Amino acid sequence: MNVHEYQAKELMAQFGVPVPKGGLAQTTEEAVDVARGLSGDVFVVKAQIHAGGRGKGGGVKVCRNLDEVKDAAASILGMHLVTHQTGPDGKLVHKVWVEEGTDIARELYVAVVLDRGAERLAVMASPSGGMDIEKVAEETPELIFFSRMEPGQPLWDFQCRQLLFGCGLDAGQVRQGTKMLQALVTMAMAKDATLVEINPLAVTGEGNLIALDGKINFDDSALRRNPDIAALKDPTETDPLELQATELGLNYIRLDGNVGTMVNGAGLAMATMDVVNMAGARAANFLDVGGGANEEMIGKGFEIILTDPNVQAILINIFGGILRCDVLAGGVVAAAKKIDLNVPLVVRLEGTNVAEGRKILEESGLAFEVAASMSEAAAKVAAVLGGQK
Amino acid sequence: MSILVNKDTRVVVQGLTGKEGMFHAEQMIAYGTNVVAGVTPGKGGQSVLGVPVFNTVSEAVKQTGANVSLVFVPAAFAADSACEAADAGVDLVVVISEHIPVMDMIRAKAFLNARGVKMVGPNCPGIITPGECKIGIQPGYIHKPGTVGLVSRSGTLTYEVVHQLTSAGLGQSTCIGIGGDPIIGLNFVQLLELFRNDPGTEAVCLIGEIGGDAEEKAAAVVAAGYPKPVFGFVAGLTAPPGKRMGHAGAIISGSKGRAQDKLAAMEAAGITVVRALGEFGATVAKTLK
Numbered sequence: 122m123n124v125h126e127y128q129a130k131e132l133m134a135q136f137g138v139p140v141p142k143g144g145l146a147q148t149t150e151e152a153v154d155v156a157r158g159l160s161g162d163v164f165v166v167k168a169q170i171h172a173g174g175r176g177k178g179g180g181v182k183v184c185r186n187l188d189e190v191k192d193a194a195a196s197i198l199g200m201h202l203v204t205h206q207t208g209p210d211g212k213l214v215h216k217v218w219v220e221e222g223t224d225i226a227r228e229l230y231v232a233v234v235l236d237r238g239a240e241r242l243a244v245m246a247s248p249s250g251g252m253d254i255e256k257v258a259e260e261t262p263e264l265i266f267f268s269r270m271e272p273g274q275p276l277w278d279f280q281c282r283q284l285l286f287g288c289g290l291d292a293g294q295v296r297q298g299t300k301m302l303q304a305l306v307t308m309a310m311a312k313d314a315t316l317v318e319i320n321p322l323a324v325t326g327e328g329n330l331i332a333l334d335g336k337i338n339f340d341d342s343a344l345r346r347n348p349d350i351a352a353l354k355d356p357t358e359t360d361p362l363e364l365q366a367t368e369l370g371l372n373y374i375r376l377d378g379n380v381g382t383m384v385n386g387a388g389l390a391m392a393t394m395d396v397v398n399m400a401g402a403r404a405a406n407f408l409d410v411g412g413g414a415n416e417e418m419i420g421k422g423f424e425i426i427l428t429d430p431n432v433q434a435i436l437i438n439i440f441g442g443i444l445r446c447d448v449l450a451g452g453v454v455a456a457a458k459k460i461d462l463n464v465p466l467v468v469r470l471e472g473t474n475v476a477e478g479r480k481i482l483e484e485s486g487l488a489f490e491v492a493a494s495m496s497e498a499a500a501k502v503a504a505v506l507g508g509q510k
Numbered sequence: 511m512s513i514l515v516n517k518d519t520r521v522v523v524q525g526l527t528g529k530e531g532m533f534h535a536e537q538m539i540a541y542g543t544n545v546v547a548g549v550t551p552g553k554g555g556q557s558v559l560g561v562p563v564f565n566t567v568s569e570a571v572k573q574t575g576a577n578v579s580l581v582f583v584p585a586a587f588a589a590d591s592a593c594e595a596a597d598a599g600v601d602l603v604v605v606i607s608e609h610i611p612v613m614d615m616i617r618a619k620a621f622l623n624a625r626g627v628k629m630v631g632p633n634c635p636g637i638i639t640p641g642e643c644k645i646g647i648q649p650g651y652i653h654k655p656g657t658v659g660l661v662s663r664s665g666t667l668t669y670e671v672v673h674q675l676t677s678a679g680l681g682q683s684t685c686i687g688i689g690g691d692p693i694i695g696l697n698f699v700q701l702l703e704l705f706r707n708d709p710g711t712e713a714v715c716l717i718g719e720i721g722g723d724a725e726e727k728a729a730a731v732v733a734a735g736y737p738k739p740v741f742g743f744v745a746g747l748t749a750p751p752g753k754r755m756g757h758a759g760a761i762i763s764g765s766k767g768r769a770q771d772k773l774a775a776m777e778a779a780g781i782t783v784v785r786a787l788g789e790f791g792a793t794v795a796k797t798l799k
Contacts, residue, residue: 235612237692237722240619272620313613315692342585343611376750387690388664388719391745392787398748399786407749440666440673441649471673472649495670496788 122339125169127218129335136308143220152194155219163222166193170212171358174204228321235315243269246284250321276306297330313343369421378403381426381435393438400499416452434465441472450478454485465505469498511710512639512684522547525582541650546574567598581605589614596627605631615693629695635665635687656681659705662717674791683711698728713739720746725772733779742776744769
């Protein structure tokens with residue numbers, strides 16, 4: 122789960138990481154009120170959406186007085202902010218974060234990340250802050266430093282010193298940075314974060330470190346034991362269909378094609394999507410109804426798929442496993458009748474009692490195309506769509 | 511022959527008295543697996559499916575000589591259960607549970623590593639040596655004893671491939687679902703090494719998916735010299751660029767997790783890559799015959 126910059130900064134501040142003073146606003150008036158309560162004569166108004174690259178898209182504005190804050194908030198609130206991470210439609214901005222401007226001497230990058238390969242957390246730092254870190258890794262990999270933690274051990278000071286002296290900080294700044302990295306690790310472990318990123322981490326004109334941005338990725342599997350984190354979820358950041366699917370217990374990702382797919386198991390769902398696309402059609406979604414599919418889940422799957430107006434055909438690919446195919450076929454028929462299915466349906470069933478299952482589909486009176494293999498299923502879908510044109 | 515589990519394997523099921531645990535233990539027993547004990551704290555002394563239940567894994571191991579544990583407990587307790595099994599001295603822990611927090615797995619994996627205990631999973635279908643021993647939730651009947659080893663990151667996708675192999679007349683030595691979580695037990699590389707030394711395995715199938723760099727590492731092992739034919743598939747070739755991958759972690763691993771890169775690494779290593787899943791069984795059969 123991702124959170125907004127303001128939520129990340131508030132959480133980091135709780136763990137002792139210095140962040141600029143600021144406040145959240147949902148209207149231009151609120152934005153001005155927040156700015157009035159801040160000290161200094163420079164303010165920054167920042168769009169709060171879950172995407173990077175907000176500055177380039179016009180979602181971050183530096184203001185010299187309250188009138189400028191008002192204008193900035195008016196232009197940002199309600200805009201469809203387009204960045205390299207939002208897609209062409211952009212994201213509607215509901216909130217802005219208004220904070221005190223910082224006198225920036227240098228910008229660094231620091232992060233705590235899950236290193237999957239090494240099965241532990243690692244800390245990263247780079248003197249090239251304020252830039253896309255992937256680009257830094259590609260163009261100047263020598264400017265990225267990292268150090269892995271030992272499971273069961275703290276993040277030792279020396280590890281931080283190696284990273285931070287490597288970034289060219291002086292001894293006093295290294296002491297500040299060490300505390301900061303250790304705070305970020307403590308936070309990651311306490312709140313089950315798998316990515317904590319500060320980019321940029323500023324060195325101020327006075328030589329102090331302060332987090333100018335914050336990104337945190339939380340482990341979905343641990344949200345149950347972190348109710349305070351779960352409460353930070355912003356439902357407006359998720360595709361409404363995906364949100365509805367999550368509520369139904371389905372794993373659904375909307376894509377841009379016209380073939381709805383329904384599969385049990387994530388790997389098989391991805392492979393099914395591949396087969397559809399390779400057959401010359403385009404998958405409209407990824408949908409995993411769970412390894413042990415049943416009639417109820419299939420019914421819910423239909424519901425979600427058909428909410429997408431682009432869907433012109435549906436492919437169901439179920440590997441029965443321990444569940445019997447005759448039961449599953451009965452489920453597909455019942456669910457299709459219940460929703461009065463009006464797009465062509467290709468069903469590929471495999472598993473226990475597959476012959477009985479296919480018979481039930483064929484004798485249902487519904488216009489199912491039954492496929493015996495994955496290749497055949499994809500070919501039939503492509504043919505069905507071709508016939509419509 | 512096989513790897514890790516066979517007809518002599520003695521299984522303790524942690525969470526035997528739960529609904530899922532009992533259902534799948536029954537299927538395992540019907541398949542011929544030696545399920546010798548169950549563990550549910552507070553239910554010691556009971557008997558389920560004719561199997562004695564103990565309060566602790568340590569007691570179960572002492573009383574029954576169990577050497578492999580199957581963990582079937584809810585996610586919040588699964589890492590603790592895996593550690594308990596390792597502490598009790600089993601050789602292998604198979605964790606089926608899904609949605610285990612990553613931080614728990616980091617700690618549990620370190621605990622198991624320190625004791626030299628192997629793990630399969632979590633979030634996986636389990637391990638099966640066809641005709642001898644099934645530990646997990648796989649549909650047993652799609653398998654057939656034979657000489658093809660199979661390792662997969664996915665559940666039902668594994669069944670699909672096994673089914674294709676069996677339909678093409680190819681039996682399997684051992685099939686392992688290693689799970690798709692960020693932190694897992696045995697990986698492609700370790701299992702390739704076990705299959706390398708198994709005289710009962712003549713070929714190995716690797717079923718991967720997008721994300722991480724497991725396929726690239728496996729390809730490096732094969733490229734360095736592997737005595738048996740290896741076949742590969744990667745799910746997600748046409749998936750849109752990942753929504754849920756934190757990219758900073760990928761910078762350290764040096765991999766973007768893309769299917770194209772994985773397939774290219776596999777091909778360069780001499781692995782026979784199958785792009786259309788529907789062709790997998792036939793491709794393996796054609797090459798081996």
